[in-house]
Amino acid sequence: MEKNGITAGGNWILDKNKIINDFPHQDGLCNILEESVSNGGAPYNLLKNLSRMGAEFPLLGVGMLGNDTEGDLILEDCKKHKIGTDFLWRNNQLGTSYTDVMTSKASGRRTFFHYRGANALLDVDHFPLDQLNCKIFHLGYLLLLDKLDEVTDHNLTNAALVLQGLQRRNIETSVDIVSENSDRFSKVVPASLPYVDYLFVNEYEASRITEIPTEKEGKIDKQAMVKTAWALLEFGVNKYIFLHTPDGVLALGKGQDAIFQGKVQVPPDQISGTAGAGDAFASGVLFGLHDNWNLRDALKLGVCVAASSLKNPSCSESVLPVNQALELGETFGYYNF
Helix, strand or coil, rough: CCCCCEEEEEEEEEEEEEEEEECCCCCCCCCCEEEEEEEEEEHHHHHHHHHHCCCCEEEEEEEEEECCCCHHHHHHHHHCCCEEEEEEEEEECCEEEEHHHHHHHCCCEEEEEECCCCCCCHHHHHHHHHHHHEEEEEEEEEECCCCCCECCCCCEEEHHHHHHHHCCCEEEEEECCCCCCCCCCCCCCHHHHCCCEEEEHHHHHHHHHHHCCCCECCEECCCHHHHHHHHHCCCCCCCEEEEEEECEEEEECCCCEEEEECCCCCCHHCCCCCHHHHHHHHHHHHHHHHHCCCCCHHHHHHHHHHHHHCCCCCCCCCCCCCCHHHHHHHHEECCCC
C-alpha cells in the first residue's frame, strides 16, 4: 500500500499559558495578566497545526497520558481535530505532562516550567511500528523523553531504535529536540541522527550538538550556520537539516546548496507570543514535503505557518489554513535573511 499521512509521537503536554507583565528578578514579583490552557509538545502541536491547516491526509498520535482529567482533555481535543488516538496510551503511575508557559507581554519571550509526568514512561514498545502506514513520522522532543533518551548496550538510544525501525519500514523520519540547558546534547542526540531524514534544530541546539558556534559578535552568522549544518549532516542525517533562528531558517541537504528563507515580518503589535513557533514551522515544512512541494515552497509555508502562530499566546489556536497562512508572507513580506 502507498504510504500516506503523518504520525507524530513523543511529548504530549498541556500548556498552562500565563501572560505576565515582564520577567521579575530573582525573588521578585510579576503580575499574571491572562491565563489559558492549550496543547503543547512536538506531536500534539504538529498534528493540531496540520489539522488547522486543512491537511487532508491521515493524522495519528503516539504517546503516553495520565489517567486523569488532563489526559481526557487531550483526547477530546484530538477527536475535535480528527487526530487518531488509538496509540495514545494511559497509565495510573504518573499524571499527564504539563508546562507552565510564562510569556512576557513586554518582550514576547517565554520561559517554561515543565512537569515531565507520563511522558517519562514512553518506551520503545509503545510505538506500533508494524501497524503504521504513514509517509512521515515526527518524533519530539529528544532530551525530554526519559526512556527514549536512555543509551542501550550498543551505544544507541531507545529513540534511535524506534527511528531505525521506522526507516526499515520505509517511513521517513523527522526529529525535533528540546533546548535543554545541559551537557547531554553530544551524548544523546548523535546516536539517533543516522536514522533521521529531517532534523529540526534551532541555533542553540545545533551549537550544543556540534560544539560549533552559530553566532559571531552576538549575532547569528550565516557562514557559521552552514558549517554547523554540514557537521550535523556528517553525523548521519539522511536528507535535510532545518536550522531555524529568530530571523529565518537554513535548509541544507547532502550535495546541495544551502537555502536561506527569512521570517515573515509580522508587525510587533500583532505578536502575542512565540510559544510553539518552532513546531508551527515544522508543521508547514512537513505538510509541503508530504505533498511533494519543492523545498523552497515548503520553507516559505513553514515560516508563514510560524507567523500565523504568533497571533495567539498558545501554540496552535491562531494557526491558519494553508492559503491564508501564505497570504501573511505576501502581506508583510519576508525578512532579508
